[in-house]
Amino acid sequence: MYSSKAQVSLSRLKCGVDSMKRYLFVALILALTFGFTFGPSFGPSFAMPGAARATLAVTGESTPAQRHEAFEIVWHAVKEKHFDATLGGLDWDKVKRDYAPKVDAAKSDNELYSLLQQMLGELHQSHFNIIPPEFIVEDDTREPAGGGIGIDIRTVDDQILITRVDPNSPGAKGGLRTGFVIMAVDNTPVKEIISRFAKSKESPAITKLRINRSILSRINGPPDTQVKLAYLDGHDKTQEATIGRERLPGKMSQRMGNFPPQYSEIEVKRLEGGIGYIRFNIFVMLLNEPIREAIRSLHDAPGLIIDIRGNPGGVGGIAPGLVGMMEEKQVSLGTMKTRNNEVRFIANPQPNAYAAPIALLIDGMSASTSEILAGGLQELKRAVVVGERSAGAALPSVFEKLPTGALFQYAIGDFRTPSGVLIEGQGVKPDVEVKLSRAALLAGRDPQLDEAVKQIMKAVPNHKSRTASH
Structure with a gap:
């Protein structure tokens, strides 16, 4: 509301x-x-x-x-x-x-x-x-078909690393592992793809985000098709694999105006000590109720980790609704100002709000609504933010075609956190900064998630003590 x-x-x-x-x-x-x-x-x-x-x-x-x-x-x-x-x-x-x-x-x-x-x-x-x-570069970000090989990637130390391989996915069956370095996709060298963004006028963070999305969109594609990958394995030996794409377990959201259908997925599980874990890849209405149901299902968890790494944003109204499930009083996530209007992102408390400690995972591909959620929870001191600085992309802007054929981009709004901090161009700085490394990924570890668990475990005794005193 x-x-x-x-x-x-x-x-x-x-x-x-x-x-x-x-x-x-x-x-x-x-x-x-x-x-x-x-x-x-x-x-x-x-x-x-x-x-x-x-x-x-x-x-x-x-x-x-x-x-x-x-x-x-x-x-x-x-x-x-x-x-x-x-x-x-x-x-x-x-x-x-x-x-x-x-x-x-x-x-x-x-x-x-x-x-x-x-x-x-x-x-x-x-x-x-x-x-x-x-x-104006065609970056192969095509209409989604819900197909892929079940991996995710990030730029780490100027290399495109596999950072997640879903169990039993085509990628896992094809021998891919976290920490492997993607060198080429369908015979197109990754260096060539990156070079196409060399003239980008955007910030380094946004350029990196664009590169990752472009490469991942080449890897993914319609089900029942194949993709050929060249990569460095854990011993730095060049390997090649042709992997069949399959329909992934998530669902496609509905098209809403210029907002096209998006592949949408959510992962919910319990970690060590019963800590709850929720990961979702985008803020769309299709996932709104599943995310809320996940929070409700983990009401007895001693702590909750919300993973929005790689989440580029989406429908802004979802963020306040989620925060309302974690707060016992009305709070604000920030304010958006346009020339003639002002919109406050208000979160109203909901019954049986989750009260235990929360950790939020972000990285350089967390943008837009993800940054509103992270920045708001951080300033409210409701969650400890772990990972890497977010994309810093929280201004609404539009593109207009000029008579010469060029495009003109301009911002028409300004978003600030409750304390007046501008996220645009700066991003959300984590409370605890943890970078990924190839060595950790090759060892099968996720240092950012490990730190989030550590932060939850550190906060649980204090929470129990406060709860008992009431």
Whole structure:
């Protein structure tokens, strides 16, 4: 449930979004009511699994009139839609007077794009980019079919490592193990895939996230097809394996507007000492009730670990609902501000809230709603956050096609935690930072999960003592 103020703001925001007919892809984290969001946009060449890709044709140089029109579109978008009407004190009218003559004198599209990027640089903020048509990379993030080989990957020390192999999955049967280094997918070297992102203007964290998603999307694919992998085994010997993809045990979520179907899975189990463990890969309505049921089923666990490593976000409204199952009073996870609206992420307490210690696992591929959940629980001191700094991608931004064929990305909202901390560009810093290592993975260990268990075990006696005193 949300406050009436939030509900009114969201209603107005929806009307505004519906009117933006020229946007190629709207990526608002505020899908609390209309649910087509997947977190902020990371670039036209990047989409989470299944997102439609924007392909622009390069048809030669634009006319001076088209270049000037592009300039006007960019300038007016910032002037009229930036979430801060004051632009931090920047005189945007003066900026226009300074740059308009330069734009009109531009002799090529590339010169225009350079000038527009310089102009946007006057804002000194992320998510304001001009992406020329030739920079729009097809990164093979295709419509999901629920097929794969049951592995996950991460970039560790500049290598693409297998970090999870599901038991009895095609990957496990094909001999893959955690710690193996992926060298090529279907004869395409991993280095070649990575090189395609070399010109990325995004932060290193977002670029790494994009690379991992791109490689994983190549590994996964429709059931009853095959993928050929070249990898380094535990003895650093190059091996090759052709592995058949199978339909994975999760389910496909429903398409909601621009938010495409997503492969969705949840894992629930008990660890040593009866500690509860819940892992889910995305925030979608399909998983909302299963996650809540998992929390209820573990009500007697002495501690709970929620694993959102690799979770890129999703429907923002799910996070407050989950926190309401872990808090005995109304709390806020933070505030989203747009030009004309303010939305508070309110979590209302629910009956029989889980009261035992909680540890939250995050990493560099935890983004959007994952960061809202992690940042909120951390500031509320309701959970200890373990792992690696999150992606720092919590601003809603949109893409607009310019007359020249380029894409213009700009942020239209600002999210801050209850204490006013900006997550965008910074990410959530874990309370206990633990990095993965190839040595640990090859040994079959998960040092981040091990630390989360350690933190729970350390907190349990204090919790029992407080409970007994009441």
